Amino acid sequence: MESKTIRAKHKQYLLPSVANYYEEPVVLHEGKGSRLTDLDGKSYLDFFGGILTVSVGHANERVNAAVSAQLQRLSHVSTLYPTVPIVELAEKLVAVAPGNLKKAFFTASGTEADETAVVLAQVATGNQELIALRHGYSGRSLLAQSLTAHSNYRAVPSQVAAIKHGLSPYCYRCPLKLEPGKCGVACAKDLDELIRTTTTGRIAGMLAEPIQGVGGFITPPKEYFEIASEIVRKYGGLMIIDEVQTGFGRTGKMWGAQQYGVDPDIMTMAKGIANGLPLAATLCTPAIGDAFKSSTISTFGGNPLSCAAAGAVLEEIQENNLVENAAKRGEELREGLVKLQRKYPKTIGDVRGMGLMQALELVVDETIQDRTPNPRATLQLFEETKKRGLLIGKGGLYGNTIRIAPALNITAGEISEGLRALEESFAAMGVA
Numbered sequence: 001m002e003s004k005t006i007r008a009k010h011k012q013y014l015l016p017s018v019a020n021y022y023e024e025p026v027v028l029h030e031g032k033g034s035r036l037t038d039l040d041g042k043s044y045l046d047f048f049g050g051i052l053t054v055s056v057g058h059a060n061e062r063v064n065a066a067v068s069a070q071l072q073r074l075s076h077v078s079t080l081y082p083t084v085p086i087v088e089l090a091e092k093l094v095a096v097a098p099g100n101l102k103k104a105f106f107t108a109s110g111t112e113a114d115e116t117a118v119v120l121a122q123v124a125t126g127n128q129e130l131i132a133l134r135h136g137y138s139g140r141s142l143l144a145q146s147l148t149a150h151s152n153y154r155a156v157p158s159q160v161a162a163i164k165h166g167l168s169p170y171c172y173r174c175p176l177k178l179e180p181g182k183c184g185v186a187c188a189k190d191l192d193e194l195i196r197t198t199t200t201g202r203i204a205g206m207l208a209e210p211i212q213g214v215g216g217f218i219t220p221p222k223e224y225f226e227i228a229s230e231i232v233r234k235y236g237g238l239m240i241i242d243e244v245q246t247g248f249g250r251t252g253k254m255w256g257a258q259q260y261g262v263d264p265d266i267m268t269m270a271k272g273i274a275n276g277l278p279l280a281a282t283l284c285t286p287a288i289g290d291a292f293k294s295s296t297i298s299t300f301g302g303n304p305l306s307c308a309a310a311g312a313v314l315e316e317i318q319e320n321n322l323v324e325n326a327a328k329r330g331e332e333l334r335e336g337l338v339k340l341q342r343k344y345p346k347t348i349g350d351v352r353g354m355g356l357m358q359a360l361e362l363v364v365d366e367t368i369q370d371r372t373p374n375p376r377a378t379l380q381l382f383e384e385t386k387k388r389g390l391l392i393g394k395g396g397l398y399g400n401t402i403r404i405a406p407a408l409n410i411t412a413g414e415i416s417e418g419l420r421a422l423e424e425s426f427a428a429m430g431v432a
Contacts (some may be wrong), residue, residue, distance in 0.1 A: 003027040003039045021394075022386055031058030034410050036391065045388075047406045047418050048393035052213070052245045052357070055272030056316045057407045063275045066312035067305055074304050079297060085137070085307035092314050098255055099263030103289030105282045106302035110244035110270035111139025113280035114207065116189060118143065120284055121205040121238045124291040128162045129199040131191065131206035131232065134175070135168040135397060136203035137214035138207065138242065147207060150214060150397055165199045166191050168212065169220035170319045172350040172361060173371065180221065188227035195235050205238035205265070210256025213245035216396025217403055218351045225260035238265035238288070244280070245357070248272040249408050251315055252327030252355030259354060272408075277314050279306035290397075322408040327416050330355035333404065336419035340426065347377060347431040356410070359395075360402040373398035377431060384425035390418055 007029045010020070027039040034057060036044045049055070056063065070085060077083065090104040107113050122128055130147075132138065138147035145153065146160035149168075167187040171180040178186055195203055212218035224392065229239045241264035246256030250272060257264055265288060270280035278300065300306075317323060334351070337358055341348040349363035349371055362381070364372040378400050385392055393403035406414070 001039070002245065006039065014336070022382060026386065026391070030035075033057040033059075034407050034414050043391065044389045044391045045250055045406075045414060045418055045421070046391050047404050048405050049405055050276060051271065052250060052405045053271040054276050055250075055408050056275050056313055056322065057409050059274055060312075060316060063309050063312040063315050066308045067125045067277070070304050076300075076303055076305075078299055079302050083302075083304050083307075083316070085304045085311065086236050089302075089307040089314075091312050092311060093283060096254055096282050096314070097267065098257055099265075100285045101264070101267055101283040102286050103181035103284050104295075105284075105289075105298075106307070107280045107298045108278045108300040108303070108306075109139065110242075110268065110280050111141050111144045112298060112301070113244065113268035113282045114138045114147065114241060114242060115141060115143050115242075116282040117207065117240045117242075117268050117284075118147075118204070120266055120282065120288055120292055121240060123294075124288040125202075125204045125236055125238060127200075127202045127204040127236055129203045130163050131194065131203060131237070132163055132165050133168050133208050133212070134165050134214035135170060135212050135218055136207075136209060136242075137164075137212070152397070152399075153214065164194060166194050166206075166217060168215065169224045170212075170215075170218045171221065172352070182345040185223050185227055187219050188224045188231070191228055191231045192234075195231070200237075201235060203232065203235050203237040205240050206232045207240040207242055209242045209244070210246045210259060211251065211357055213403075214395050216361065216401035217353045217357055219354060220260075222260060225257070225262040228259065229262050240264065240266040240268070242268050244268060244270045245272075245405075249323035249326045250321065250355055250357050250405070252330050254323055256354070273313065274309040275304045277306040277309045279303070279310055317408065320409065325410075326355045326408045329406075329410055329412065330358065332412060333358050333419070334416070336422075340419075340423060343423070344426050344431055347374065347426070348379065353404075355406055356403045356408060360404075360432055361396065362400045373400035375399035378402060380429050381422075381425055384428045385421055387428075388421040388424055390421040390425075391420075 029039045030037045132147045134149040138144040142159045149165045247269040263362040266284045348368045350361040362374045362377040
């Protein structure tokens with residue numbers, strides 16, 4: 001079929017909420033490494049990796065071989081039976097996890113992983129109330145939508161009253177109107193009053209992303225999580241770190257939490273874990289895991305195919321030093337984005353992120369200091385980068401943040417190529 005036929009059938013048969021990028025959506029057909037080809041034969045450099053999911057490149061040979069071999073042996077039996085892939089993956093994950101995270105529970109999505117984490121925290125502490133952050137995103141279930149503080153992703157009003165939302169560490173748009181670096185990380189310290197005034201004073205925990213992904217790659221100050229974790233634990237809560245987007249080397253360290261020097265009590269992960277196959281995991285300390293005694297099951301959690309893929313992803317990351325590559329290529333990417341900001345200071349208001357998780361926030365005119373979001377410029381940039389064979393992502397509450405997150409094994413040459421396409425695209429837009 002032709003691309004126009006696929007686009008027409010997509011519109012006819014899928015829910016309108018299944019939105020696509022671009023005025024004329026790209027129908028992707030094949031991929032290898034950091035390259036994708038659409039149904040019409042046009043090639044693209046992938047700077048978004050399926051929303052940070054294709055961690056080791058499209059059609060990775062090691063991952064494909066592991067999945068193919070497992071498919072020939074056993075594709076599914078559910079967790080009612082132990083299998084080699086689920087046990088091997090659990091052992092590998094706890095070996096590289098921070099702190100004392102020694103127990104694992106597998107599900108099929110990040111939404112389920114976060115839900116599992118919340119239940120574990122509530123059971124282990126005996127408390128019910130939970131702290132989440134504004135601009136955060138936790139998934140698409142009713143509980144996950146209640147945790148999410150992003151109106152664009154809330155289909156219905158919050159269903160869980162026990163969730164309270166703290167201030168986001170959004171330094172570029174500080175909710176307290178303070179100057180970063182001189183604020184004493186007041187947004188983190190405000191958690192103390194939030195707990196004392198909006199909860200019973202005893203909480204189950206706090207769930208937070210090291211970098212808020214859907215929120216627009218909002219990157220907290222280095223001191224944020226140390227302050228937050230001390231407050232949360234003072235009131236009986238556990239620290240739940242959501243590594244769905246930041247995990248597996250994305251930030252230049254194996255886990256985003258390691259950028260802040262804080263060991264989580266519970267940690268969730270998905271997306272990059274299996275290079276595109278559906279899999280998620282929730283890790284916790286033995287004491288927390290042992291406290292959960294009710295029966296539970298995830299039909300597709302720990303599926304042998306997905307676990308085999310995830311095991312191969314970990315091998316690929318470790319044997320090819322992809323965490324280090326993410327850090328190095330991330331430095332090159334960041335340097336190029338900062339140069340772009342200097343060239344277009346009115347339009348590029350902020351550059352932020354870590355490793356291969358970088359963002360540009362586009363504004364109407366940074367020089368007048370009102371930082372008015374510019375989603376129109378975002379859409380323009382998308383169309384221009386598409387013309388030049390570059391795929392990027394977007395996000396943020398205002399729809400004005402460009403999200404860049406290529407595969408961990410992207411090369412220096414590909415980073416340079418992507419930066420050139422971005423520069424040419426900004427130039428074509430005629431912005432200042």
